[in-house]
Amino acid sequence: MMTKFLMLLMLLGGSLMAGATLDAALIHTLANGESDEKIRAIQDLGALATPEAVLVLKSLSDDALFVDGEHVFYLNGDQAIDAVTGLALTPIPESSDNVVINNRVRSELNTALSSLKLFDPKPSVRRKAAEALLNDVSPDMLPVLTKAVAQETDAGIRELLLLAVAQINLGSPEASLRLSAVQALENSSSPNARNLLTILLDPAHEPVEAVRRAAQASLKSVDNRLALSDALARIFSGISLGSILMLAALGLAITYGVMGVINMAHGELLMVGAYATYVTQGWFRLHWPQALEGYVLAAIPVAFLSAALVGVILERTVIRWLYGRPLETLLATWGLSLGLIQCARLMFGAQNVELTNPSWMSGRVALPWGLSLPWNRIDIILFSLFVLALVWVLMNKTRLGLFVRAVTQNRAMAGCMGVPTGLIDTVAFGLGAGIAGLGGVALSQISNVGPDMGQGYIVDSFMVVVLGGVGQLAGAVWAALGLGILSKFLEGWVGAVIAKIILLVFVIIFIQRRPQGLFALKGRFVDN
């Protein structure tokens, strides 16, 4: 990233080199002066904000600025470029010292360099720099900022810069400047602006009545915007959590619906999916590194099949023999989950394994109202919608789905009508396991992949199934989203642990009131 940035600057610098020169005295102060003088030179160069100045500062920061008698130069490839003229020096000076700076100078240099990003040719870099500024702006940046505003062509970034200027102007001694700054900040959504405005409410700080009133009004609109963006961010992370819960619960809903069996090893099937993703990544790295970016896509079928395979094996060897004994199944599948965890630990080690997000899943996308959402979360929401659609089609539009639903509703009757219930059990279990494997792919992109990763999900996903009603896909979807959003909002108010406890208590109370879940199957049932 940094080197790319430097290269770009160099290219740009190269085209301008002939005309633009820097003040020789300034450069020599920078190279040979005392620390205080250096700092002043850095500030002056920063205020110039020309590409040449940036190059010089950048090389200084990389310890790549050299001094040799009267020449100050930096290296570009095997050329030595004179810092003053920007021309190549021939021959390359033989004896040279690099310019040494202490920490105080270096921190000043970093500030200057980061404010210089405001002049980067790439709008995305400028935007990021401007956004960073909003949360941490100091008055001595005013000249640089004014200059940046004047040069800025992108309206959105200009807006951000103006907000930053306004934040500085809040401290200005002139009441009229302060007033206009306060009014400009109405459109801000940074917590920093909010703090500054709050200070202005105090008559001890702000003697002018009109400014105080304006500050009050601006503060209100900032607060509203902050609250809105906060609420939106929460809803988003709630949906994101909900989509994970849904992926975990869909498979469970199928197996529990069909067989009335709680598969305590369901979380471990998620883990199998996640490790399958890890193995796929390793395979790509080894055999097909050009396509490494696409490993997640390749991992989807791999994870589905491996988890489904594990599921079918478990069903055929153990769970099949325990039908009609749900409590024993609970214990047996718990035992299986212990075995799977230990297998993973022996095969991949007890530590978490490392997965890298492909580039199209990393980074964030900025939206209005000060929202910025991470791509991997968005992708996972889309992915879970895709899985949901797939399951819906499978369950509602295919013959297999018809059979599965028939067995869910009335096993004996379905058997009488010729549905091969034993086979359907196996297939349904494999399907549920495979969906858990898909959930594992999603999880591998946002959380740690380790042997214990599945343990935390069994209670959560069972809550979703119970809340939604047994064997109800729609119920599972609504319950997952509802639980996700509710838990994110609760987390904001009372903290993560208490939120979790409240949710568990809520679900426990809910089951008391409506033991059949939100979306109960209509009909008459006989228990035991």
Add this chain to the structure above:
Amino acid sequence: MRTPLLFRTLALFDTTGWIATGLFVAIMLVLLPLLHLALPEQSPFYVSSYVIALLGKILCYAIVAVAMDLIWGYGGILSLGHGVFFALGGYAFGMYLMRAIGHDGVYQSDLADFMVFLDWKAYPWYWSGTEYILWSLVLVVAVPAFLAITFGFFAFRSRIKGVYFSIITQAMTYAFMLLFFRNETGFGGNNGFTDFKRILGIPITSPGMRVGLFMLSGLTLLMTLLLCRYLVTSKFGRVLTAIRDAESRVMFLGYNPLWYKLTAWTISAVLCGIAGALYVPQVGIINPSEMSPANSIEIAIWVAVGGRATLWGPVLGAFIVNLAKSYFSVAFPDYWLFFLGSLFVVVTLFLPDGVLGLWKRLRSRVRRRT
């Protein structure tokens, strides 16, 4: 006509049962304590304090297993949250143990060390009175009982059963674990309670105290067995078993299952609490991981290994599984989970009646041949 209590007690076990009880008393309450206290350390028959501590711990587990058997074996209710009652009992007694440290903690303060660390100035209200051992013993019984009654009342009233009940008990213990992990809850957070010094002024590591606690655990187990045996052979126990086998029919006969289940559930919880209180001073630590769902499920496997609805079986199961655990975690730490996992599978698939059931089957087969 009432049966006199003595006859009723004598009828609790058959001859084999009484022989087993006698053996148990002879070994646990007489032989082992004597071997530990009376013999010099060099003697080949000397029982080390490690063995006493290990067996004492397992005796506490056995009490829990019997309590679990009462509710699962006879009531058909599989609780995956019994660890919470066990831990609450442990914490209740642990509060007294913490107060009994007095000024001997690291910070030499009136407060427990973790409270000094949190910069608290006084004990929170729920700690009041815990400096008296009697009050903390009341808490040992009352807290699990209160939780069991409230939770059980609502759950059984809305006729939650089967796997639903199992999972919400698991959710309950999980919620409690999270709660106790927080420092602000006032029970030491992650680290829980540890570094106990004395009970009633007697150092906790002294051989006398160790053996005393060990014998007390054995005695409590014995009483638990007798109590549970009494319950399940009484009319109450018959109704409970009937509810397990056909709840709707029992209701049609005019019984309200709620009270039967709730009583058994509460008694079971209280027994767990007592076991927890005995466990903490012997092991020297209590922390929230005791409430982890995995621990509670393990209780079920002790019962299943020994044999459900046998009462003696769970005692056997607790010993088998825990002795295996201490052996494996030293000899093959990597394979313990495999062993435990396959135990779950094998027992449910092939030994539905546990080790005792297997023994009975073998014996009857041998008899049929002769």
